[in-house]
Amino acid sequence: MNDSSKILKILKKAPLFENCDPERVALFATQSSIISVEKGQMLFVHEEPAKRFFLILDGWIKTFRETLDGGQVIVDILPAGEIFGETSLFEGEFYPYSAEAVESSRLISMPLSLLKTEIDQDPKMISAMLTNMARIRREQDRELEHLKIQNAPQRIGCFLLRLTKQEEEGQVKIQLPYDKSLVAARLGMQPETFSRALAKLKDATGLEISGSTILLQDIKQLIHYSCSACSSEFPCKDLTEKSGCNL
Amino acid sequence: MNDSSKILKILKKAPLFENCDPERVALFATQSSIISVEKGQMLFVHEEPAKRFFLILDGWIKTFRETLDGGQVIVDILPAGEIFGETSLFEGEFYPYSAEAVESSRLISMPLSLLKTEIDQDPKMISAMLTNMARIRREQDRELEHLKIQNAPQRIGCFLLRLTKQEEEGQVKIQLPYDKSLVAARLGMQPETFSRALAKLKDATGLEISGSTILLQDIKQLIHYSCSACSSEFPCKDLTEKSGCNL
DNA sequence: CGAGGGTTTGAAGTGCATCAAATAGTGTGG
DNA sequence: CCACACTATTTGATGCACTTCAAACCCTCG
Numbered sequence: 001m002n003d004s005s006k007i008l009k010i011l012k013k014a015p016l017f018e019n020c021d022p023e024r025v026a027l028f029a030t031q032s033s034i035i036s037v038e039k040g041q042m043l044f045v046h047e048e049p050a051k052r053f054f055l056i057l058d059g060w061i062k063t064f065r066e067t068l069d070g071g072q073v074i075v076d077i078l079p080a081g082e083i084f085g086e087t088s089l090f091e092g093e094f095y096p097y098s099a100e101a102v103e104s105s106r107l108i109s110m111p112l113s114l115l116k117t118e119i120d121q122d123p124k125m126i127s128a129m130l131t132n133m134a135r136i137r138r139e140q141d142r143e144l145e146h147l148k149i150q151n152a153p154q155r156i157g158c159f160l161l162r163l164t165k166q167e168e169e170g171q172v173k174i175q176l177p178y179d180k181s182l183v184a185a186r187l188g189m190q191p192e193t194f195s196r197a198l199a200k201l202k203d204a205t206g207l208e209i210s211g212s213t214i215l216l217q218d219i220k221q222l223i224h225y226s227c228s229a230c231s232s233e234f235p236c237k238d239l240t241e242k243s244g245c246n247l
Numbered sequence: 248m249n250d251s252s253k254i255l256k257i258l259k260k261a262p263l264f265e266n267c268d269p270e271r272v273a274l275f276a277t278q279s280s281i282i283s284v285e286k287g288q289m290l291f292v293h294e295e296p297a298k299r300f301f302l303i304l305d306g307w308i309k310t311f312r313e314t315l316d317g318g319q320v321i322v323d324i325l326p327a328g329e330i331f332g333e334t335s336l337f338e339g340e341f342y343p344y345s346a347e348a349v350e351s352s353r354l355i356s357m358p359l360s361l362l363k364t365e366i367d368q369d370p371k372m373i374s375a376m377l378t379n380m381a382r383i384r385r386e387q388d389r390e391l392e393h394l395k396i397q398n399a400p401q402r403i404g405c406f407l408l409r410l411t412k413q414e415e416e417g418q419v420k421i422q423l424p425y426d427k428s429l430v431a432a433r434l435g436m437q438p439e440t441f442s443r444a445l446a447k448l449k450d451a452t453g454l455e456i457s458g459s460t461i462l463l464q465d466i467k468q469l470i471h472y473s474c475s476a477c478s479s480e481f482p483c484k485d486l487t488e489k490s491g492c493n494l
Numbered sequence: 495c496g497a498g499g500g501t502t503t504g505a506a507g508t509g510c511a512t513c514a515a516a517t518a519g520t521g522t523g524g
Numbered sequence: 525c526c527a528c529a530c531t532a533t534t535t536g537a538t539g540c541a542c543t544t545c546a547a548a549c550c551c552t553c554g
Binding site for chain 1 (some may be wrong): 291293294297312314315316318320322334337339343363370373374376377378380381382383384385387388390391392394395396474475476477478479
Binding site for chain 2 (some may be wrong): 541
């Protein structure tokens with residue numbers, strides 16, 4: 001099986017393409033390529049002209065910006081299945097952030113120009129973009145709320161909760177997906193703060209920590225601790241699938 | 248001139264409708280009404296089933312959520328020209344926040360059901376929704392960055408800068424659009440913090456405060472003070488109009 | 495004039511950041 | 525399998541930013 005048909009098979013299952021006509025998805029497949037990047041490798045830089053967007057096959061991609069006085073703000077740390085760089089279409093075709101692999105990763109690289117023409121021609125593609133944009137918007141909304149009202153231990157607890165499956169109950173084992181200092185940065189705090197806040201969370205909810213594995217005695221206790229400052233309880237309202245909008 | 252034709256005239260100029268066919272916009276006009284609300288009046292409540300969305304004609308509308316432990320998180324404070332409630336379509340047709348008039352306001356109230364069918368039928372309407380959603384996303388993105396890296400005086404400075412016109416240079420007079428304590432809440436800080444932070448900003452940049460009027464001696468000084476923690480200088484990248492995406 | 499809200503100021507406390515140093519953990523070459 | 529080098533994480537001490545509670549002030553409007 002060549003690259004192009006391999007890609008096609010994957011793309012057909014991606015949220016952005018699943019409702020599109022197969023022959024249109026095939027267009028993307030022929031113009032795409034699978035790339036591998038090492039840990040630490042940059043994919044693109046903030047404000048550089050945007051040529052391609054990406055779908056993560058495996059690994060983790062950090063998106064971030066640098067401030068004028070030399071700081072770094074993490075936008076997100078994206079898992080397999082996510083696409084990124086596609087919003088450049090709405091930012092004057094410049095990348096709105098830099099992207100770097102924080103683990104060795106494999107990606108599908110696709111041309112933005114094609115996405116642009118497809119959006120203009122295929123209503124299903126616009127719908128998919130809109131649905132996806134709405135999802136991003138909702139997540140940002142939740143993150144804004146968290147930053148405004150949760151303290152460090154609560155933010156960590158909330159992060160842990162989002163690593164669990166919705167079905168899980170009672171005792172739950174959680175594996176941190178990447179370095180603690182990276183989790184700290186993702187949550188907008190210092191590594192030292194993360195360490196101390198996690199200890200505080202342990203005292204408050206009785207979870208057990210060993211390295212990057214965390215064992216919750218009772219998920220309910222963590223929910224009670226973390227979600228009390230939020231506007232809705234875990235599992236935080238995520239109505240993507242249930243949405244009444246049949247786009 | 249009756250309500251319906253008055254509304255039509257206004258809608259045709261609204262960002263969400265300006266690219267749509269006039270006869271489709273007329274559909275909205277016939278199913279809409281102009282409403283007036285007093286200061287303090289609620290328009291809808293978070294998680295209530297969403298029936299209508301709104302365009303602000305004048306006044307100010309606060310969108311917010313209440314947390315389980317009784318706090319309040321402000322989502323935004325919206326001026327004339329903005330629409331709100333329309334994202335309910337992507338939230339399972341429940342309002343994702345509460346909305347309250349913080350000044351006496353006039354609004355156009357439109358049925359969400361119509362927006363939903365129009366989105367499904369009119370590609371221009373999907374495009375407009377997507378463009379609008381992209382704009383909201385970008386603004387949230389900027390706000391997240393600000394919350395993570397700017398301190399209180401910088402956030403105030405940034406807020407003031409956004410109240411100026413881009414053309415303005417040198418000495419600029421700014422009028423706060425609503426109560427200081429509301430500005431404080433909008434920026435995610437306490438009124439006391441706002442008061443002290445504004446005083447600090449005054450010391451740092453030499454602006455003059457009298458009541459709700461603020462006089463900047465030199466806008467450049469404020470830009471330098473506030474934007475140094477950001478990833479781009481004022482006027483913060485806002486590429487909506489310049490976007491290469493001709494949706 | 496006096497009541498009431500909005501705003502400022504003061505004093506004290508909490509949370510997070512910062513700097514510095516110790517400790518644990520990981521991978522390497524011998 | 526061990527010792528070393530290097531990185532990630534934790535811990536301690538201290539400072540700053542923001543909050544909280546309390547009280548004063550100020551402004552507007554009946």
